[in-house]
Amino acid sequence: YGRLLKAVRENDMVAASLGKSVPQARAQVMFIGSAIAAIAGVFFVTNLGFASANDYAVAFTLDIWVMIVLGGLGNMRGAVLGALIVTVLDRVTQVMAIQLDMMGSQFEFNYVRFIVFGVILLLMLRYRPQGLLPEPLETTRAHAHLAEAGD
Incomplete structure (x- = not known):
């Protein structure tokens, strides 16, 4: 089933x-994704x-997007790495915002995280679209002779 989904993708x-x-495979993926959601x-x-409707802001979607793009598509370890990095960056920017606010700055630093995540998202999509941990390449027995022939 995984190879079918890769072929459709x-x-x-x-x-x-x-x-x-293809329509049936896409419908199945939509159903499974909706059930998981x-x-x-x-x-x-x-x-x-x-x-509450306020719980589902655009910022929540941005966080998830950055986690997946940063970590790498098609890779569970990449998603975990992306989530870890985004969570740490989120906490660091929150601490920076609090400290700079206490210093009496006129700039609203609560929005710094959006700027940081937006820049990370743009840079990753431009320079490393496969993410930090890209999807591993599969070598099957049927293609093993091709890998040996290239060496």
Whole structure:
């Protein structure tokens, strides 16, 4: 199933020409992703005790985007690394904002994190779109002779 999803992601016309149902695969992925998001929402509301529209701000989406792009697409370790880096940067920028506010600065430093995350997102998309830990290349037994021939 994973190879089908990779084929649909990379070139859906090739996947369709190999007899795979691209719309069905996309619908299944949408269903699975929606189910996971619903379960995560249940855990989130259970943890908070209530749900409010203010809990789902654009900043929350930006954080998740930066985590995934920074860590690397298609790699669970990359997502964890991205989450760790974003969480640390978030805490550091919060501490900086508090300290600079205590010093009497006129600038609103609560928005520094948005600037930092936006710059990181732009730089990663421009210079390293595969992320810090890119998706590992698979070498199957069928392609092993090609890898040996290149050496």
